[in-house]
Amino acid sequence: MTENRYRSDPRRQQGKIDLNDIIIDMHRRLRAGETALRIGNTAIEDGNLVVRNGDIVVSLSDDTEVMRIVHGDVPDIRFFATGVDSDRFGAIWGEDVSIDLGSGFGIVDTTQMHVGVYDSTVPEDHVRDGGSLRLLVDDAILEYIPNNGDTDTHMRLNTYSRVDPFKEVITFKGRWDNLYDFSGLTAMSVGSVDVPAGFGSFTWSYVQTYSTTIAPIVGLVNTAGLVDWTITAMSTASFTVTWSGTLAKTLNFWNPRL
Amino acid sequence: MKLLEVICARLEPTTNIMHVVKEVEMPDGSRHLNLSAFHPETLSVRAAQFDTTDLDALVEVMLYSDHVEEDTNSNLSPAAALSLHRGKIAVVKSTLTKTLSKVTASETKVDKLTKAGVPQEYIDAAAEDPIEVIKRHCQIDDRIVKLCKREAAQRRSDGQQEQGNVRKVDAKFEVLRQRELISKTKVAKAVPKVTHVKVTLHKNKRVG
Numbered sequence: 172m173t174e175n176r177y178r179s180d181p182r183r184q185q186g187k188i189d190l191n192d193i194i195i196d197m198h199r200r201l202r203a204g205e206t207a208l209r210i211g212n213t214a215i216e217d218g219n220l221v222v223r224n225g226d227i228v229v230s231l232s233d234d235t236e237v238m239r240i241v242h243g244d245v246p247d248i249r250f251f252a253t254g255v256d257s258d259r260f261g262a263i264w265g266e267d268v269s270i271d272l273g274s275g276f277g278i279v280d281t282t283q284m285h286v287g288v289y290d291s292t293v294p295e296d297h298v299r300d301g302g303s304l305r306l307l308v309d310d311a312i313l314e315y316i317p318n319n320g321d322t323d324t325h326m327r328l329n330t331y332s333r334v335d336p337f338k339e340v341i342t343f344k345g346r347w348d349n350l351y352d353f354s355g356l357t358a359m360s361v362g363s364v365d366v367p368a369g370f371g372s373f374t375w376s377y378v379q380t381y382s383t384t385i386a387p388i389v390g391l392v393n394t395a396g397l398v399d400w401t402i403t404a405m406s407t408a409s410f411t412v413t414w415s416g417t418l419a420k421t422l423n424f425w426n427p428r429l
Numbered sequence: 430m431k432l433l434e435v436i437c438a439r440l441e442p443t444t445n446i447m448h449v450v451k452e453v454e455m456p457d458g459s460r461h462l463n464l465s466a467f468h469p470e471t472l473s474v475r476a477a478q479f480d481t482t483d484l485d486a487l488v489e490v491m492l493y494s495d496h497v498e499e500d501t502n503s504n505l506s507p508a509a510a511l512s513l514h515r516g517k518i519a520v521v522k523s524t525l526t527k528t529l530s531k532v533t534a535s536e537t538k539v540d541k542l543t544k545a546g547v548p549q550e551y552i553d554a555a556a557e558d559p560i561e562v563i564k565r566h567c568q569i570d571d572r573i574v575k576l577c578k579r580e581a582a583q584r585r586s587d588g589q590q591e592q593g594n595v596r597k598v599d600a601k602f603e604v605l606r607q608r609e610l611i612s613k614t615k616v617a618k619a620v621p622k623v624t625h626v627k628v629t630l631h632k633n634k635r636v637g
Contacts, residue, residue: 372461
């Protein structure tokens with residue numbers, strides 16, 4: 172009823188601003204102002220929270236930026252922790268990308284979520300400098316990519332997905348620790364030993380005593396030809412391999428903890 | 430495989446691995462030289478595991494690691510676990526000493542090494558007491574001990590918990606067993622004991 176009455180207001184028809192419109196606009200602006208005040212007055216006890224050009228920025232009392240939620244096509248939450256390392260920052264961000272698998276496998280359009288440590292020089296470029304986790308539509312990668320030229324390592328599930336020959340493929344890039352057991356709970360103990368001539372058996376004692384059975388899977392390299400050999404002892408602390416003759420040998424082992 | 434004698438020890442410089450040469454005897458009575466190897470940090474890890482800084486005890490644990498199995502998930506205190514382990518080693522040692530006196534008394538360490546044809550550096554190492562060599566190269570590293578103590582304590586606690594669970598299961602079975610016994614007794618009391626059965630034979634009656 173009321174609206175109908177306003178709409179029929181002769182002043183509006185004359186192109187003049189209606190008083191009711193002014194009141195409605197004032198009310199909208201008041202509500203917006205009140206919300207801003209609520210954010211400002213209730214969420215911050217120390218430091219600053221600023222909404223700037225669509226980004227939400229959290230800073231310390233001295234204006235040092237510690238967190239930023241970046242708006243746009245590549246939404247991003249950046250963490251600039253203060254302390255000993257100012258060269259890197261942490262981020263959680265997502266993007267839609269086309270990945271060229273190469274070798275005739277085609278281009279894959281995918282959503283890609285990232286969590287990682289990045290070079291802080293150009294934050295928007297997301298230059299990886301340490302550990303990161305990348306979750307794609309058909310691929311999951313836990314990787315370490317330093318920005319100092321060192322070799323990167325990764326664990327990758329469903330490598331080069333969408334392409335039939337590679338589906339279900341798991342890739343590990345890196346190497347195993349030779350003759351060292353970080354913990355008695357590690358999944359694998361790996362090593363390679365050259366045994367000089369004169370010995371008829373070799374015993375390796377693990378650095379850690381394993382908490383459960385560790386099964387020796389051993390390969391014996393005897394360049395001089397055939398040789399009788401066997402694993403003659405195994406425990407959670409060591410294993411022994413014995414062979415016939417006393418020529419020099421190389422012994423490789425790959426022992427999983429069960 | 431029996432350990433007869435620890436002949437020599439040296440730190441292999443290329444790999445930084447401790448090499449210990451032992452003379453061993455196989456079940457068929459044949460003897461040969463065994464090369465036992467371990468990382469120098471292994472002693473620090475065992476120091477955390479047994480909560481001790483007694484290097485002599487730790488060296489002994491290492492030398493017999495392939496002859497006396499460790500109880501990895503023991504719920505015993507570290508001191509009690511070490512004492513038990515050394516007790517087992519002492520039993521093995523006493524047996525081996527008798528064997529050793531019979532078979533290798535006439536040969537020196539250098540003789541054994543030369544006869545086997547091991548590289549010269551092992552023969553040179555025989556001039557020193559192997560236990561002292563191990564102690565010199567495998568000093569206890571407090572940093573490693575601290576890191577490994579947490580895991581050792583966790584494993585003891587897990588061992589205790591596991592044993593506690595076994596006790597609980599045992600207790601449950603005991604309750605069930607008792608109940609079963611009681612119910613069997615009740616049944617036995619309820620059913621009157623049959624002392625004899627009276628059997629009466631009847632001739633088949635023919636009809637017709």
